[in-house]
Amino acid sequence: MKKKRSGVLRPEGPDKLRGLARYVDDLPFPGGLHGATLRSTVPRGRIRAIRFDPDFPWDECVTATAADIPGQNCVALIEEDQPLLADGEVRHAMEPIVLVAHAERHRVYEALGHIHVEYEPLEPVLSMEDALEAKVPVRAPDNVIKRISIDKGDVDGALAGADVVVEGEYRVPHQEQAYIENQGMTARFEEDGTLLVEGSLQCPYYVQKALVRAFALPKEKVRVVQATTGGGFGGKEEYPSMVAGHAALLARKAGRPVKIVYDRTEDMVATTKRHPARVRHRTGLTREGKLVAQDIDVLMDGGAYATLSPVVLSRGALHATGPYECPNVRVRACMVATNTPPNGAFRGFGAPQTLFAAELHWERIAGALKKDALRLRRLNLVREGSETATGQVLHESVGARDVLEAVVRRGRYSEKKREYARWNRSRRHPSWRGIGVSVCHHGAGFTGSGEAFLASRVALALTRKGEIRVLTSSTEIGQGTIAAFTGLAARTLGVPEEWVTIERADTGLVPDSGPTVASRTCMIVGGLVERAAQRLRERILESTGRMPSTRAEMVREARRLCGREPALRVEEQYTHPPEIRWDEETYRGDAYPVYGYGATVVDLEVDRTTFEVRVRRLTTAVDVGRALSPRLVEGQVMGGVTQALGYALLENADYHDGVMQNPQLTNYLIPTALDTPPLDVMIVQRPYSRGPLGAKGVGELPMDIPAPAVAAAVHDATGLLLTELPILPERILEAFSSDPAHRQR
Amino acid sequence: MTRLTVNGRVRVFRGHPFTRLVDVLREGFGLTGTKEGCGEGECGACTVLVDGQPVMSCLVPVCQVEGRRVETIESLGGLERLDPLQKALLEEGGAQCGICTPGMVMTAHAWVRRGGSSRPAAIREALAGNLCRCTGYQHIVDAVARVVRERDRRRGDAKRPSRATSRTARRTGRHR
Known part of the structure; x- marks a missing residue:
């Protein structure tokens, strides 16, 4: 008999299932106008002039530019560098410049075609390497948004004395959140002058903070309401402040309610993505495989404005070592600015990027030491009492080893590894098969203080x-x-x-x-x-x-x-536990109150003719303290690992001239039910004394784990170590062609 | 003027005959349960049934459904009552943010009604036109399989479902 799963059924579920839940575009909207945004077409330039076609009936429309902003022209977040509407210069393509509202939705898009912006183009910086070189300055003084250093022990000394030193470079691309409900917001001014916005968002008080600044209103006069929200994944953490500001600006000028709902292309081309990154590892080990030094360099592309990038970099840097104990660690992390649309929050928040490198690097180490990557992990994984790179001692709730052993057993890792080695020797089989594992940690709650x-x-x-x-x-x-x-x-x-x-x-x-x-x-x-x-x-x-x-x-x-x-x-x-101490200056101390742990075994096959990768099965175990509702935890894990499979194998945001070229679900592919294998989730309970009933966070952890396990499994199947995501068939083909040793397979 | 049957009721749309069905339903008839996610037939959020077949209503001009039978999410269950499929999705955890849910429910509903099987691989194929970014599909597949098995049990068709059940259990690792 099927075990009845405990936990509350979603109270809001029945309305969603009946189609009664009201998302922003479903809200009654009598007498309102539809708003739309004119965006820059160059990655960097000065705005010479904005011309409105004299033949167009502009009296039917309401338009707004930066000059109409009553307060400060910024989307207030960590820094105040990002304007609500570009004024004088544009720093990335798809930057908003003019807003238009009209009573009819199709007319507003027609109106956008009758506005012309003249630019004086400036030389843009489009790659993070160019930004770091700083030959073209696009952000004062050196194109760097943020640098972070973590130091523990004596890395140079330890590397010099290590039996082996293994180096590797890893790359990850942009990733689009691809919530199925696009961004949208409504705004109106009430009779008492209160600005009321309602829409699709994750953080109502972030939106309030931004509107207070842009509209020079007291907090009490800005009310932000969340409509039923069709997914966020971080993508609705910061950008809704922009959409809300735009809708409010038009509403203020029109004296009527205004609704802005993006279509898919605008949402994908203009809103924030996961930061692309390049991560380099230089790792010193003993002959037995014990870590003695980790020297890690992280470079991330923040895009044109700071948004949440400093914090993303911080989380990336703090997770860069993976969940391993190492006496000597040096992390140098750098977030640069480029003339591309700003990147921002996405489930995992910097950690999936650096953990991909940390975990896949074990494949290289295993090759160098001629030892099994699983055994090497067992030798180095954190346990209770371990000390992290920042000097944090992990006192309790450390399930790293438990989750690893759980997936290795359930996923039959070792048996399959042997079985697939036999399978791959036979040329009669239409595919190569491979198995890969990874284990990750994720700090729960905000970083540091x-x-x-x-x-x-x-x-x-x-x-x-x-x-x-x-x-x-x-x-x-x-x-x-x-x-x-x-x-x-x-x-x-x-x-x-x-x-x-x-x-x-x-x-x-x-x-x-x-x-x-x-x-x-x-x-x-x-x-x-x-x-x-x-x-x-x-x-x-x-x-x-x-x-x-x-x-x-x-x-x-x-x-x-x-x-x-x-x-x-x-x-x-909230009162901060006194024993949790963090020094933001030196990056020493307790980076997070506690960590969740997760491990995945990926079982896949690669078609010998087409090089398509098909994931056969995905087994995941998580330690999230105590699971308040196993069904919800399973849902989070299954959704997160599926997004990570997309990251690993499908999602290929193609950038040219600083613009995403494939901003449609037709050509930016996210996993369908057929791309997703049967998902097996195990919950390992290691209660955390300060969590409610022992619970730790779960939302982001599953996004961190699968990508390196997929790359490891492809390595196992084909002998090719693909160090850049996504692992597309053409990348495998390329790797085969450029590797003469493998032409025979 | 276009005449069509929506959820059993004859409706008349007086706008342009090339108006998209999704707009006619949402804006013309106030049936906002049908969602739009991409506007180009990729995500399936706007799925409705036309003469029993799942169709992406963002790709269909209303003139194409003249005289035909359209069913939307509003036709399932009732104000106080969930349809068995909706109930199974709720209990299995098949709906999270809910924006893909109406389209997913309509596709699955057509599958169950036209005698689709409870084999997970077959269900996945049937649902492949409906994108969900939250669930990883497993709980949705589980829910649909469960409703198909219930349907078959009611019909007294004992042979096929019992085999399919055990396979589902193995593949989803549920019997643990």
Whole structure:
């Protein structure tokens, strides 16, 4: 019999399944205008003039340029370098310059064709290597957005004394989030002057912060509401501030509501992507395979503006060693600016890039030492008590070895390795088969002191109707926030789940719980929900002696507890554990409160004629502390590993002249049901004492793991080590042709 | 003027005959359950059934469905009640962000209704025109297989489903 999986069913699920959930483009929109964006066509230049065709009936339209921005012309985030609308110069193609609104959607696109921008072109920098060389300065003073150094021990001395030194270079491309709902936002000004925006977004308070700056309004006059959101994956962390600013600017000028919804091409060509990266490793080891030194160089392409790039680089650098113990480590990480659309947040946030290199590098090391990559990992993996590159001692909840052993067993790694070696010797088989493994860690929550600065708040309210409302700004973007918080609050309070409702993410109603990013929703915000629920429970118990067991009883007690107030409200704010210390200057200390661990075995075959790679099976194990809802954890893992399979094998963002050439789902391919193998997920429970009921973050970890295992499996199958993603058939062909030793196979 | 049947009701559309079916449904008739994800027939979010066959409504001018029977997500289940397929998807975790869900449900619904099998490989093929970026498809395939098995059990067709069941279990690693 099938085991019944525990956990709350998604409370918002039935509406989604019936088509009743309202996404931004489904919201009633009486009397509103449709907005659209005119974008730059050159990667770098000065704007000489903007001309509007005199024959076009502009009186039907509302237009806006940078001159119409009442406040500061920027999308406020970490830095204030990115304008809401380009003014005087453009630093990348597809940069917004003019906005147009019209009552009819098709007319607004027609209007865009009647606006002409004249440029004085300037020489652009389009690759990260050119940016680093800084022959053409595109960002003062040296084209560098951020540099990070991590130092532990004496790397040069250790490399000099090592039995073997293995070097390797690895490359990863842009990746598009490809949420199925494109970006979209509505905006209107209410009679009291409040700006109200509603749309598809992950972080309502980020949008508020940006609008406050651009519109010179006090916080109370900017209200941001999340509509049902059709996926984010990081792509709706920062860019919604841009779309909201544009819609609001048009709404302000029009005096009417304005809606901007991107089509697929605009969304793909203009919004943020995962940062491309080049990672170099120089690794010193003993003859037995014990790590003695890791010297790692990371270069990432931030695009034209800083957006979240400094933090992406930080996470990339902090994960660059992989989950291994090494006494001497040097990481030099650099984020450069190029004249390409800015890159930004995407599930994994810098870690998939550096972990791809760290994990695939074991294949090279294994070759150099003539030892098995799995055995080498076992020799070096972190355990409780291990010290990381930043000097963090891992005190608890370290499941790295458990997840590795779990997938090796379930995925029958060693048996298959032998079996496939036999299979590949026979020329009668139409394919080569291979198996690969990888193991990764992912820091849960914000890096370093981030959580202390965020100082997130949540509230729980017991209403007079006996209903428990959870108030947080954490958004539901498909990952299951509503179900997780409902279950957590109900379980802690000791009441049925039906008594709990989650307030919608509306800055007018909920406190700032920080952004919905960084695998922090469950662990950090969930922890606050748990604490608030404990306090509310205590308040109820103080007054009644026991928890009401029927709804009628609850209503009676709620009325008594509320008194004259509409609700009894309990608030909690994040307090940073004193033993978690981080020094941002030296990059020493506890980089993250705790790490999740995951391992994957990829079983695949490569067609001997077409070089197409077909993944036969993917086995993944994760240690996410305690799984609050196994079904939700499985869902996160399966979705994340599938995105990673796309990253490894399919998704090829093709850039020329600083513009993505294939911004359509027709030619930027993401995995279909047929590209995705049966997925097997195991959950290993290593509870974390500070997480709610022992939980750690899960959202990003699965995105980190599969790509290096795919490359390792292709290596196992073909003997070719492909160090650049995606592993397309033409890349395999190229590798075969340029490697004479392999022409015979 | 175009006359068509939508969810059992005869409707008339008075706009341009080349208006896309997805716009007619969403803007003309207020049936916003049908979503648009790409506008070029790649993602399948706009899938509706025309005479029982799954069709991408972003590629179909409304004049092409003159006199034909269109079914949208709004035709399944009821306000308080989920259709067995919707229920299975909810319970298996087959819907996450939900934007691909209406199209996915309509494609799967057609599969179940026209006697499709419960073999995961066959289900994957049937669903290959509907992109989902959240789930990795496994939970969706599980849910559809479950509904097909329930359908076959109701029909008393015992031979095929029992074999398919065990294969599903092996491939999805569920019996553990």
